[in-house]
Amino acid sequence: MDVAGLLAVAFAAGMLGGIVGVGGGILFVPALVVFMDLTQLEAEATSLVAVVAVGAVGAWRQHGYGNLRPRDALAVGLLSPVGVAIGVVAANEMPERTLELLFAALSLYFAAGLARRALRGPEQPSPARPPL
Amino acid sequence: MTGSDPLSEPRLGGLTPLARLAAIGTLAGVFSALFGVGGGTVIVPLLVLWLGYGDREATGTSLAAIVLIALLGAAGHGAFGNVELAKGLLIAPPAVAGVIAGTALQQRVPERAVSAVFALLLAASATVLVF
Numbered sequence: 001m002d003v004a005g006l007l008a009v010a011f012a013a014g015m016l017g018g019i020v021g022v023g024g025g026i027l028f029v030p031a032l033v034v035f036m037d038l039t040q041l042e043a044e045a046t047s048l049v050a051v052v053a054v055g056a057v058g059a060w061r062q063h064g065y066g067n068l069r070p071r072d073a074l075a076v077g078l079l080s081p082v083g084v085a086i087g088v089v090a091a092n093e094m095p096e097r098t099l100e101l102l103f104a105a106l107s108l109y110f111a112a113g114l115a116r117r118a119l120r121g122p123e124q125p126s127p128a129r130p131p132l
Numbered sequence: 133m134t135g136s137d138p139l140s141e142p143r144l145g146g147l148t149p150l151a152r153l154a155a156i157g158t159l160a161g162v163f164s165a166l167f168g169v170g171g172g173t174v175i176v177p178l179l180v181l182w183l184g185y186g187d188r189e190a191t192g193t194s195l196a197a198i199v200l201i202a203l204l205g206a207a208g209h210g211a212f213g214n215v216e217l218a219k220g221l222l223i224a225p226p227a228v229a230g231v232i233a234g235t236a237l238q239q240r241v242p243e244r245a246v247s248a249v250f251a252l253l254l255a256a257s258a259t260v261l262v263f
Binding site for chain 2: 003006007008010011012013014015016017018019020021022023024025026027028029030031032033034036038040041042043044045046047048049050051052053054055056057058059061062063065067068069070072073074075076077078079080081082083084085086087088090091092100101102103104105106107108110111112114115117118119120
C-alpha cells in the first residue's frame with residue numbers, strides 16, 4: 001500500500017479529466033492496482049466511485065461555461081442501464097488476464113490519441129478533421 | 133468550434149435524436165462498466181458525429197452523463213462485491229482537486245504539452261499492467 005502514490009495519481013487523473021473531459025478512470029484503475037494491490041476487477045469497480053465525483057465537479061464547472069445540455073446528458077445517462085448491466089456481467093465473467101490486456105490496449109489507444117494531439121501543430125484552422 | 137447548427141446535424145439512417153442518445157448511452161454503459169472508466173471516450177466523439185455537437189459542449193454534456201453511468205456501474209459492481217468503497221472515497225478528494233486545477237490550467241498551459249505528458253503516463257501504466 002502506498003497512499004501518497006495513490007493520492008498523487010488521483011490528482012493527476014482529475015487534471016486529465018478536467019482538461020480532456022473524461023472521468024479519469026483510465027488512471028484510477030492502474031493506480032489502484034499498483035498502489036493498493038487490488039485486482040483488475042476490484043480496481044475497475046472501485047474506480048467508478050471516484051469517476052462519479054470527477055464527473056459531477058467537471059460537469060458543474062462546464063455548466064458554468066455554458067457547455068452542457070442537461071436534457072441530452074440525462075437521456076444518455078438514463079438510457080444506459082442495459083449497457084451497464086452487460087458491461088458489469090462481462091467484466092465479472094472474463095478471466096482477469098483478459099481484462100488486464102484489454103485495459104492495457106485501451107490505455108495505449110488513449111495514449112495514442114493524446115500523442116496525436118501533442119504532435120498536432122499549434123492551433124491552426126484544422127484542415128478537415130480526420131474521421132474518428 | 134462551439135455550438136452547433138441544428139440544420140447541419142448529420143442524418144443517421146433516420147434515427148431520431150432520442151434513439152441516438154439511447155445508442156450512445158448503451159455503448160458508453162458497456163464501456164464504462166467493463167473498464168471502470170466514465171465512458172467519455174465513447175460519448176464525446178459520438179455526440180459530435182451523431183448529434184452535431186461542438187467539442188466543448190460534447191465534453192461538458194459527457195461529464196454530466198458520466199455521473200449517472202458511473203453511479204449505475206458502481207452499484208452493479210457493488211452487487212457483485214467488487215467495490216472497495218473506502219478506497220474509492222479516498223481517491224475522490226485529490227481527484228476533484230485535480231479537476232479544478234485542470235480546468236484552471238487549461239487556460240494557461242499549452243494543450244500540446246499537457247497531452248504529451250499524459251500520453252507518456254498512460255503508455256507507462258499500460259506497460260505496468262501487461263508485465
